[in-house]
Amino acid sequence: MNSCSIDLRVASACAIAGGNIDVMLGVELLARVGLATVLGIAIGVERHWHSRMAGLQTMALVSMGSALFLVLGAYSFDRTQDQTRVAAQVITGIGFLGAGVIMKQGASITGLNTAATLWATAAVGSLAGAWMWRSAIAGTVIIIAGNVFLHPIEVRMDRIGSRKGRPGRPTDYLFEVVCTTSAEARIHGMLVGTFSHALFQLRALQSALMPSGEKVRLQAELSTAVQNDAVLDNAVRTLGAEPDVRLARWATLNDAANWGG
Numbered sequence: 001m002n003s004c005s006i007d008l009r010v011a012s013a014c015a016i017a018g019g020n021i022d023v024m025l026g027v028e029l030l031a032r033v034g035l036a037t038v039l040g041i042a043i044g045v046e047r048h049w050h051s052r053m054a055g056l057q058t059m060a061l062v063s064m065g066s067a068l069f070l071v072l073g074a075y076s077f078d079r080t081q082d083q084t085r086v087a088a089q090v091i092t093g094i095g096f097l098g099a100g101v102i103m104k105q106g107a108s109i110t111g112l113n114t115a116a117t118l119w120a121t122a123a124v125g126s127l128a129g130a131w132m133w134r135s136a137i138a139g140t141v142i143i144i145a146g147n148v149f150l151h152p153i154e155v156r157m158d159r160i161g162s163r164k165g166r167p168g169r170p171t172d173y174l175f176e177v178v179c180t181t182s183a184e185a186r187i188h189g190m191l192v193g194t195f196s197h198a199l200f201q202l203r204a205l206q207s208a209l210m211p212s213g214e215k216v217r218l219q220a221e222l223s224t225a226v227q228n229d230a231v232l233d234n235a236v237r238t239l240g241a242e243p244d245v246r247l248a249r250w251a252t253l254n255d256a257a258n259w260g261g
Contacts, residue, residue: 028131029071036067036128039140043121046144047114054101054114062097062118063125066090070129087126094122117147155255171227172203172253175220175235181209183244184216190242191220194235199224215246221253 040063041056048055073086098115120143127136175195179187184207195202204221232250239248 032071032129032131033064033067035133035136036125037064039063039124039128039136040121042140043117043124043143046147047117050147052114052117054118058118059121062094062121063128066094066122066125067129070126074130090122090126091119094119113147113151117143155252170223170225173222173224173232173250174253175222175232175250176247177218177239177245178210178215178247179218179242180244180246181214181216183242184218187218187239187242187245190239191218194238195220195222199226199228199231 037060040060043063044054044056044059047059069086069090098118101111101114101118120139124136124139124143127133127139175191177187177191188205188207191205192202201223202220203223205218207216207218209216236248236250239245
């Protein structure tokens with residue numbers, strides 16, 4: 001057997017092996033990025049369900065993009081270079097993205113939790129991109145559990161502290177009353193009188209006729225430098241006792257997004 005035929009066999013074997021490596025890397029890439037996307041969707045479902053600014057699509061893209069950058073750093077550059085630099089740049093980039101969702105509304109600042117969730121989702125995507133899939137799944141569960149269970153606890157702690165006289169933080173409220181059309185003027189006056197309080201600033205008061213034509217929805221947007229839920233609880237009891245009032249309720253401006261119709 002001449003040397004030419006041996007060289008051809010070696011070249012053929014190398015080509016087959018190279019093809020298998022490419023297939024393996026392709027499957028591994030799909031697995032890593034696919035896992036990151038699925039975990040991002042899981043986090044995004046919870047965010048979208050609670051009507052947050054960054055929802056399903058944003059969380060999926062952040063997680064998927066982080067995984068792609070980690071794969072890029074692992075396979076595309078010289079192995080002698082520091083491959084953690086890509087992960088560091090992902091963290092920096094997510095910081096700029098998170099800053100874009102933080103907004104000041106009246107006396108309160110919103111979007112901090114959304115920004116933190118984006119940051120944590122990028123970490124999940126990075127873990128999936130590094131194929132630390134157990135840590136990525138565990139991180140996803142912890143993020144979702146934190147967003148679902150910690151927010152109600154925080155709200156309850158604020159309410160308990162407010163009732164006990166502990167100074168609260170600046171808060172924006174939405175107060176809503178549904179009453180009969182004939183009582184609109186009187187209830188409107190009661191709302192203004194109730195919140196003509198030194199602690200509250202009445203930012204807006206809107207009324208809208210409901211589809212039945214027999215009821216009116218009044219909504220008051222309020223700001224306070226110190227959170228005081230007790231005043232709003234008393235207002236609900238006072239207005240709810242009126243015979244022409246069909247509904248009286250309040251929520252912080254962020255939580256009011258979950259009221260629906």
